[in-house]
Amino acid sequence: MSFKSAVITFPGSNCDRDALCYLKDLTKGEVHNIWHEETSLPKVDLVILPGGFSFGDYLRSGAMASKSKIIDEVVKHANDNRYLLGICNGFQILTEIGLLEGALIRNKKLKFLGKNCFIKKKFKNNFNLSIKDNQILQIPVAHNEGNFYCDTETLNILKNNEQIAFEYCKGEFSNTEENINGSIEAIAGITNKKKNVLGMMPHPERAYSDFHQSQDGRLIIESLIS
Amino acid sequence: MNEELILQHGLTLDEFQVIRKYLNRDLSIEELGIFSAMWNEHCCYKTSKKWLKKLPTDNEIVIQGPGENAGVIDLQDNDGIAFKIESHNHPSYIEPFNGSATGVGGILRDIFTMGARPIATLDSIRFGLIETEKTKYLLNGVVHGIGHYGNCIGIPNIGGECEFESTYDFNNLVNAMAMGHVQKDKIFYSKPKSIGGLIVYIGSKTGKDGIHGASMASDVFSEEDEDEKRPSVQVGDPFMEKLLMEGCLELMSSGLIESMQDMGAAGITSSSVEMASKGNVGVYINLDKVPLRQPLSAYEILLSESQERMLAVIDKKNNHKVREILQKWQIDYEVIGEITDTKRVVFESNNKIVVDLPVEIIVDDAPEYDREFYIPRKRKNKDFDFSKIKLEDMIINLLTNLNYLDKSWVFDQYDSTVMGDTIREPGQSSGIVKIHGTQKVIGASTDCNPLYIRINPYEGMKYTVAESYRNLIACNINPLAITNNLNFASPLDPNIMGELVLSIHGLKTAAIKFNTPIVSGNVSLYNQTNEIPIKPTPVIGMVGSNMDLNKINTNKFCEIGNKILILGKQLTKNCSPYLLQDQKIAFNISEFNDLEVLNLDFEKKIANCVLELSDLKCIMSCNDISRGGIFSALLKMQYKDMGFRVKVPDPIDLFCEYSAGYVIEIRSKDFEEVTSFLTKKGAEYLEIGEIIKEGIEINSKKFDYFDIMNKYRNDFEKIIS
Numbered sequence: 047m048s049f050k051s052a053v054i055t056f057p058g059s060n061c062d063r064d065a066l067c068y069l070k071d072l073t074k075g076e077v078h079n080i081w082h083e084e085t086s087l088p089k090v091d092l093v094i095l096p097g098g099f100s101f102g103d104y105l106r107s108g109a110m111a112s113k114s115k116i117i118d119e120v121v122k123h124a125n126d127n128r129y130l131l132g133i134c135n136g137f138q139i140l141t142e143i144g145l146l147e148g149a150l151i152r153n154k155k156l157k158f159l160g161k162n163c164f165i166k167k168k169f170k171n172n173f174n175l176s177i178k179d180n181q182i183l184q185i186p187v188a189h190n191e192g193n194f195y196c197d198t199e200t201l202n203i204l205k206n207n208e209q210i211a212f213e214y215c216k217g218e219f220s221n222t223e224e225n226i227n228g229s230i231e232a233i234a235g236i237t238n239k240k241k242n243v244l245g246m247m248p249h250p251e252r253a254y255s256d257f258h259q260s261q262d263g264r265l266i267i268e269s270l271i272s
Numbered sequence: 273m274n275e276e277l278i279l280q281h282g283l284t285l286d287e288f289q290v291i292r293k294y295l296n297r298d299l300s301i302e303e304l305g306i307f308s309a310m311w312n313e314h315c316c317y318k319t320s321k322k323w324l325k326k327l328p329t330d331n332e333i334v335i336q337g338p339g340e341n342a343g344v345i346d347l348q349d350n351d352g353i354a355f356k357i358e359s360h361n362h363p364s365y366i367e368p369f370n371g372s373a374t375g376v377g378g379i380l381r382d383i384f385t386m387g388a389r390p391i392a393t394l395d396s397i398r399f400g401l402i403e404t405e406k407t408k409y410l411l412n413g414v415v416h417g418i419g420h421y422g423n424c425i426g427i428p429n430i431g432g433e434c435e436f437e438s439t440y441d442f443n444n445l446v447n448a449m450a451m452g453h454v455q456k457d458k459i460f461y462s463k464p465k466s467i468g469g470l471i472v473y474i475g476s477k478t479g480k481d482g483i484h485g486a487s488m489a490s491d492v493f494s495e496e497d498e499d500e501k502r503p504s505v506q507v508g509d510p511f512m513e514k515l516l517m518e519g520c521l522e523l524m525s526s527g528l529i530e531s532m533q534d535m536g537a538a539g540i541t542s543s544s545v546e547m548a549s550k551g552n553v554g555v556y557i558n559l560d561k562v563p564l565r566q567p568l569s570a571y572e573i574l575l576s577e578s579q580e581r582m583l584a585v586i587d588k589k590n591n592h593k594v595r596e597i598l599q600k601w602q603i604d605y606e607v608i609g610e611i612t613d614t615k616r617v618v619f620e621s622n623n624k625i626v627v628d629l630p631v632e633i634i635v636d637d638a639p640e641y642d643r644e645f646y647i648p649r650k651r652k653n654k655d656f657d658f659s660k661i662k663l664e665d666m667i668i669n670l671l672t673n674l675n676y677l678d679k680s681w682v683f684d685q686y687d688s689t690v691m692g693d694t695i696r697e698p699g700q701s702s703g704i705v706k707i708h709g710t711q712k713v714i715g716a717s718t719d720c721n722p723l724y725i726r727i728n729p730y731e732g733m734k735y736t737v738a739e740s741y742r743n744l745i746a747c748n749i750n751p752l753a754i755t756n757n758l759n760f761a762s763p764l765d766p767n768i769m770g771e772l773v774l775s776i777h778g779l780k781t782a783a784i785k786f787n788t789p790i791v792s793g794n795v796s797l798y799n800q801t802n803e804i805p806i807k808p809t810p811v812i813g814m815v816g817s818n819m820d821l822n823k824i825n826t827n828k829f830c831e832i833g834n835k836i837l838i839l840g841k842q843l844t845k846n847c848s849p850y851l852l853q854d855q856k857i858a859f860n861i862s863e864f865n866d867l868e869v870l871n872l873d874f875e876k877k878i879a880n881c882v883l884e885l886s887d888l889k890c891i892m893s894c895n896d897i898s899r900g901g902i903f904s905a906l907l908k909m910q911y912k913d914m915g916f917r918v919k920v921p922d923p924i925d926l927f928c929e930y931s932a933g934y935v936i937e938i939r940s941k942d943f944e945e946v947t948s949f950l951t952k953k954g955a956e957y958l959e960i961g962e963i964i965k966e967g968i969e970i971n972s973k974k975f976d977y978f979d980i981m982n983k984y985r986n987d988f989e990k991i992i993s
Contacts, residue, residue, distance in 0.1 A: 057511075057514075057515055057601065057602065058424075058511050058514055058515075060424075060425065060426025060514065060690055060691075061426070061690060061692075063691070063692075064690070064691060064692040067692060068692075097690075098426060099423075099424040099426075099510070099511060099514070101511070102424065102509070102510070102511025102512075102514075103424070103511075104511070157416075157684075157685055158416075158419050158420075158423055158684075158685045158686075158687070159684060159685075160419075160423070160683075160684055160685065160686050160687040160688055160689070161680070161684045186689045188423065188687040188689065188690060190423075218912075219911075219912040219913055249689070251692060252689045252690075252692050252694075255692070257695055257706060257821055258692075
């Protein structure tokens with residue numbers, strides 16, 4: 047059975063086209079683009095909330111998008127135990143909706159960070175099945191508010207339930223720091239308790255094609271399809 | 273009208289008399305405002321026009337040359353590339369964050385006004401010495417502003433340059449370039465198609481920001497001006513621009529729009545006058561219909577430079593459909609006037625005609641000056657003593673000079689991979705992006721060589737064009753066309769005017785030889801503060817292509833054991849200006865020897881060798897040699913755990929500049945093939961060494977690889993913070 051997916055576009059989303067290409071090229075299945083004012087969502091296996099600056103990041107990154115009309119449907123989709131992936135601004139939106147714990151605050155150095163970063167998987171889930179333990183992935187980040195923060199109690203819950211999907215690490219020859227944006231425990235991506243919702247700051251949709259600097263971003267879709 | 277008022281509007285009394293005589297009546301204050309906006313350097317190029325006309329602007333691939341919002345070149349099939357560079361120097365000095373942000377916003381609007389989707393930006397930025405108190409503030413603000421705007425709207429920033437030099441202490445330069453992809457059969461022009469078409473206003477509401485921005489940009493500064501002029505700097509909202517861009521592109525692809533013009537410098541005045549002039553028609557606009565952010569007078573509405581606004585002409589029957597699309601994007605939309613057959617520009621406000629002028633007097637009769645200029649005197653030859661300089665000191669000199677250090681601190685604040693088509697990110701010899709959905713790539717590089725141009729404006733400009741050319745060639749990109757941004761000090765000084773005239777001639781010579789016409793551009797004069805003129809800084813942005821993305825060269829070392837070859841010809845030590853300056857041998861501009869004449873045929877010959885060898889897949893990596901010589905080029909090529917071992921007759925040779933200079937990396941097994949190919953072509957080469965693991969060795973002397981690479985990569989941030 048073919049894999050169906052959808053990408054939600056908010057005003058100010060700027061990685062929606064990238065996410066659509068990522069899904070089309072890797073899933074070979076049906077891919078829908080859904081405008082934020084829609085009130086229904088087709089039955090799909092995966093929904094992506096893409097990166098960008100939804101509503102100009104006004105108020106707080108992701109805050110206004112989390113009140114969009116389509117969000118009720120997105121929540122229903124997640125409650126049906128189907129996959130939901132928030133990338134960058136999408137991750138911020140997921141924490142604002144409350145589907146994921148914690149918050150993304152400004153990067154430690156208070157500057158936008160657009161560069162290659164290195165991550166590895168922490169705990170196993172369906173989004174990272176095809177990734178080996180200790181395998182280092184090279185995937186670009188591009189964010190101003192990517193510094194994951196939560197209180198100690200929440201952090202313990204995330205650890206005990208094995209909800210931490212990815213953490214930042216050092217690349218083999220790279221000059222990068224181990225924890226590029228100051229996130230608690232270098233967290234780069236987390237899931238919900240049921241592990242069908244993933245939020246991550248790095249952009250796998252910018253690292254999958256032959257001409258990209260890395261193809262490691264493929265592994266996430268390959269994990270879901272396998 | 274009193275003289276003071278006229279002068280305050282940046283017009284000379286002579287210019288005013290021309291207008292007065294033509295109209296044979298007094299002007300309204302609004303009309304004076306219009307002439308102030310349209311007759312300044314920024315809008316009518318009154319000083320540079322005579323010389324700009326001499327530039328080559330056409331060849332078989334040019335679809336649109338200068339005169340529209342951006343130039344467009346043909347990239348085969350139905351693909352075209354629109355591109356342009358524009359300055360935002362003065363606003364970025366007064367308010368670096370908003371000044372640079374709106375510079376990016378303005379150039380992006382120029383691109384999508386043509387119906388092109390922006391696909392990349394580059395920036396050429398120049399600051400004073402880092403020791404100057406204000407430089408850190410300006411650098412931080414400008415980089416933050418460029419990043420803020422480009423990142424939010426989601427256009428990758430793929431390169432540019434960032435340099436520091438004392439003449440920019442009180443007059444930093446911010447030149448932003450953008451490129452867009454357009455379907456050749458869907459290019460939009462500013463010329464309206466029919467009489468009776470509705471003039472519609474699309475985008476942000478009009479406010480007080482930026483009033484008189486264009487005439488400010490044509491003014492000399494003193495430091496006290498800074499606070500007073502701050503309200504003239506526009507404030508940008510990239511989110512609004514993103515909506516505006518998507519809305520406009522949707523309107524254009526649905527065929528609902530006849531023509532479009534962005535409200536940039538001189539706002540609604542300039543865009544409506546241009547429209548009338550291009551179409552040889554008239555315009556009538558009711559200013560009461562303009563969406564306002566705050567109560568404004570007719571005069572203020574005419575001159576406001578509020579950002580994120582467009583003026584379009586539509587057929588009456590499409591009014592409803594246009595409104596519907598723009599509502600989806602939550603963009604203000606208002607019908608404010610119509611195209612008439614009067615060939616006059618008429619503005620109404622409060623039931624009164626406040627402006628009624630023939631288009632002819634505003635555009636065709638705009639002043640054009642033939643200013644006096646001096647040709648620089650011939651330089652006397654001078655010999656320098658190189659005997660005392662030590663290799664270790666030379667390396668330290670480079671690694672403590674911001675101009676040589678890795679500028680990741682700058683580029684990391686920009687999103688360079690959004691849109692998913694980036695092939696080469698900033699920091700390499702040229703930025704490269706793929707044309708979405710094709711195998712074609714376009715590459716671009718911005719360059720200027722201000723020291724060379726001060727020494728010899730004509731030759732210096734040839735070197736500048738050649739540098740961009742080499743940047744593209746090194747990546748196996750075929751150079752195609754140029755956009756230019758001529759930044760100079762006051763042209764009222766005949767010496768400065770001489771630099772302007774001669775460098776345009778240099779640009780012409782090189783552009784003809786390389787068959788890279790100038791298709792768009794911008795002029796920024798009066799770049800001087802407290803009577804310190806900037807060095808002549810005519811920046812060029814060169815664009816090129818390769819139809820097969822698999823043929824692109826990398827600038828980074830590939831494999832340990834590979835050989836390093838040098839192509840091109842070394843400039844003699846005495847005529848290698850950056851060697852002399854940055855190794856602290858020559859200090860004043862008068863101490864430098866004249867430049868060697870740059871042989872453009874030789875440049876082409878070597879470039880063709882690089883292109884052919886690249887297509888034969890014999891080049892593993894390649895970088896051009898510029899400021900800082902071979903040594904600097906090698907540092908830029910360093911990758912992973914790779915370093916280099918080289919042998920040269922004299923270590924100083926490693927730091928000299930080159931004509932047609934390239935460092936190429938080749939496999940040992942290809943050595944025979946490559947060298948016999950070069951010999952056959954009559955291209956001299958020098959085998960200088962090889963790639964080694966974690967080491968830097970020069971003439972058998974070992975240097976601390978980790979220390980040098982660490983300084984090269986990390987010291988920029990240390991020095992500027």
